[in-house]
Amino acid sequence: MAVIFQKPKSLSDVTQHYCPGCTHGIIHRLIAEVIDDMDIEGETVGISPVGCSVLAYNYFNFDMIQAPHGRAPAVATGVKRARPDLFTFTYQGDGDLAAIGTAEMVHAASRGENITIIFVNNTIYGMTGGQMAPTTLSGQVTQTTPFGRDIKTAGYPIRVCEMLATLEGTAFARRVSVDTPQNVREAKKAIAKAFELQKNEAGFSIVEILSTCPTNWGLNPLNSLKRIREEVIPYYPLGVYKDKTKEGESS
Amino acid sequence: MKGNEAVAEAAIRAGCKCFFGYPITPQNELPAYFAKKLQASGGVFLQAESEIAAINMVLGAASAGVRSMTSSSSPGISLKAEGISYIAGSDLPCVIVNVQRGGPGLGSIQPSQADYLQATKAMGHGDFHVIVYAPCSVQEMVDTVFKAFEIADLYRMPVMILADGLLGQMMEPVSFPDFTLSEPTKKWAADGHGGKRKKNIINSLFLQPDDLERTIRERFARYDEIKARETEAELYMTEDADIVLVAYGATARVVKSAVNLAREQGIKAGLVRPVTLWPFPEKELNEGAQNARALLCCEMSMGQMVDDVKLAINCSKPVTFYGRTGGSIPSPTEILEEIKRIGGVV
Ligand SMILES: Cc1ncc(C[n+]2csc(CCOP(=O)(O)OP(=O)(O)O)c2C)c(N)n1
Ligand code: SF4
Ligand SMILES: [Mg+2]
Numbered sequence: 163m164a165v166i167f168q169k170p171k172s173l174s175d176v177t178q179h180y181c182p183g184c185t186h187g188i189i190h191r192l193i194a195e196v197i198d199d200m201d202i203e204g205e206t207v208g209i210s211p212v213g214c215s216v217l218a219y220n221y222f223n224f225d226m227i228q229a230p231h232g233r234a235p236a237v238a239t240g241v242k243r244a245r246p247d248l249f250t251f252t253y254q255g256d257g258d259l260a261a262i263g264t265a266e267m268v269h270a271a272s273r274g275e276n277i278t279i280i281f282v283n284n285t286i287y288g289m290t291g292g293q294m295a296p297t298t299l300s301g302q303v304t305q306t307t308p309f310g311r312d313i314k315t316a317g318y319p320i321r322v323c324e325m326l327a328t329l330e331g332t333a334f335a336r337r338v339s340v341d342t343p344q345n346v347r348e349a350k351k352a353i354a355k356a357f358e359l360q361k362n363e364a365g366f367s368i369v370e371i372l373s374t375c376p377t378n379w380g381l382n383p384l385n386s387l388k389r390i391r392e393e394v395i396p397y398y399p400l401g402v403y404k405d406k407t408k409e410g411e412s413s
Numbered sequence: 414m415k416g417n418e419a420v421a422e423a424a425i426r427a428g429c430k431c432f433f434g435y436p437i438t439p440q441n442e443l444p445a446y447f448a449k450k451l452q453a454s455g456g457v458f459l460q461a462e463s464e465i466a467a468i469n470m471v472l473g474a475a476s477a478g479v480r481s482m483t484s485s486s487s488p489g490i491s492l493k494a495e496g497i498s499y500i501a502g503s504d505l506p507c508v509i510v511n512v513q514r515g516g517p518g519l520g521s522i523q524p525s526q527a528d529y530l531q532a533t534k535a536m537g538h539g540d541f542h543v544i545v546y547a548p549c550s551v552q553e554m555v556d557t558v559f560k561a562f563e564i565a566d567l568y569r570m571p572v573m574i575l576a577d578g579l580l581g582q583m584m585e586p587v588s589f590p591d592f593t594l595s596e597p598t599k600k601w602a603a604d605g606h607g608g609k610r611k612k613n614i615i616n617s618l619f620l621q622p623d624d625l626e627r628t629i630r631e632r633f634a635r636y637d638e639i640k641a642r643e644t645e646a647e648l649y650m651t652e653d654a655d656i657v658l659v660a661y662g663a664t665a666r667v668v669k670s671a672v673n674l675a676r677e678q679g680i681k682a683g684l685v686r687p688v689t690l691w692p693f694p695e696k697e698l699n700e701g702a703q704n705a706r707a708l709l710c711c712e713m714s715m716g717q718m719v720d721d722v723k724l725a726i727n728c729s730k731p732v733t734f735y736g737r738t739g740g741s742i743p744s745p746t747e748i749l750e751e752i753k754r755i756g757g758v759v
Pocket of ligand 2: 179180181183184185186214284288289374375376377378
């Protein structure tokens with residue numbers, strides 16, 4: 163009988179700790195599938211962040227480095243410069259990437275560092291119990307914005323892809339979502355494209371993935387997906403924000 | 414050759430393949446030298462966006478099993494503290510140079526030894542140490558760089574060369590010995606498993622207290638080995654010394670002159686110069702201070718090493734301090750006066 167569905171080789175056979183309905187798990191799977199499709203497991207070094215996905219180093223079957231909070235793009239830079247033949251990506255949450263790690267993110271992009279950032283935007287600090295993130299939406303209630311994020315005092319949510327797209331060094335920036343099967347397929351395509359770009363030494367790529375945090379959003383898994391569609395995507399529109407490849411230039 | 418440049422040249426000869434830095438006086442000649450020379454020898458020079466990024470680039474390159482280095486001066490070293498803690502917690506080898514300047518804050522750009530406590534006691538959060546070498550000449554800086562890379566790989570830990578603005582800027586003749594590299598194969602590195610081994614994980618997180626305690630105890634067992642094997646000090650005219658001075662780095666050179674001046678005047682002075690600051694040369698200090706009536710600790714700080722000296726001799730003899738801070742260098746005559754002063758007291 164033909165096998166039509168199985169665990170990707172690049173995903174370890176261990177139980178993940180993510181909450182029910184959290185889409186971190188789907189994103190892990192997509193990355194593993196792409197690495198399998200490209201057959202690059204043996205040359206891959208992944209960088210896990212500080213955040214809910216810190217234990218990603220246990221979940222992938224390739225070499226992993228656990229980086230200090232926000233520093234993953236610098237760590238990936240070190241790996242890639244030391245060993246350009248290796249394939250390396252960072253996996254980072256919105257707090258990790260767009261608050262404490264802003265400098266590392268911007269300068270890795272600006273240098274055109276030949277690495278890929280998988281940016282998991284769930285508009286909240288998941289791991290520490292649901293505090294405001296730089297991506298938290300206006301009015302969103304979190305532990306540290308108990309009356310809803312007030313733009314007057316807390317400033318505006320950051321749109322990372324749009325910001326990085328302005329940098330010459332950014333070769334590819336695309337925002338996707340994993341809220342529907344159709345969008346999951348698109349997300350996989352985006353990851354595959356970013357990884358291919360790195361293989362072709364095209365420079366810096368980032369795939370931003372809108373993700374759920376049912377636990378800290380105080381919503382059930384289905385309503386969390388609904389929130390992505392109704393509140394998150396309107397502020398963070400899906401799409402390609404930069405594509406320096408021929409495909410991108412011709413479109 | 415200038416101290417800073419000599420360090421860079423020695424590092425290239427010692428097989429350093431990656432340098433990541435950020436400009437700060439008085440160490441700028443060091444990255445500048447790498448920028449000019451490292452690429453030609455097949456290495457990578459990168460000016461990072463901050464000291465934080467630089468140390469994390471070192472973390473990445475060291476994780477991939479490649480000899481890497483960063484350098485900075487006091488304010489920049491403070492920024493590296495987080496990364497150094499992670500590097501130590503992940504058992505990664507690397508070399509860090511601190512060409513110290515006056516502090517706290519922006520302080521001054523003049524020589525200083527006010528980062529002693531930071532380097533030897535608390536180079537970041539958590540239970541860990543870095544090996545700290547304190548060379549006192551350009552030649553010794555060169556020799557130390559080579560040793561630092563070897564030791565870092567041997568014990569899989571960060572090694573710091575604690576220099577100062579004087580050593581970094583000073584010009585001295587220097588020769589580069591033929592280094593025979595003994596870089597071990599790094600089976601633990603995150604450099605792609607190639608389908609040939611299980612995956613490697615570079616990590617400092619251990620959520621179970623017992624697991625974290627075990628890794629720390631293992632590391633401290635290695636520290637005991639390092640204390641036994643790698644501790645170094647120079648003893649100068651200590652056999653019959655009444656007064657033993659304790660000084661390291663550039664200050665030790667000034668103190669040596671003061672000891673010579675004292676001897677000319679019939680005062681039996683000697684010098685113990687810690688070469689490793691961590692581990693601190695306790696045994697060597699006791700040996701050097703055997704016949705001394707008093708000890709005088711000299712530093713370009715407010716006396717950060719004094720407690721280590723007192724502890725090493727178990728407070729069995731009076732230990733006094735003379736130092737300058739803020740970027741001033743004590744002169745041999747100043748120190749001679751101090752020797753005479755305590756010579757009269759004890
Ligand atoms: C230097 C430092 N500051 C703060 C923390 C605490 N901390 C851990 S995870 C986290 C936020 C993570 O949020 P995000 O990056 O959005 O990831 P998520 O958990 O939402 O996936 C913070 C602030 C830390 N570990 N280190
Ligand atoms: S806290 Fe949120 S982001 Fe973290 S695992 Fe749970 S649902 Fe996912
Ligand atoms: Mg988050």
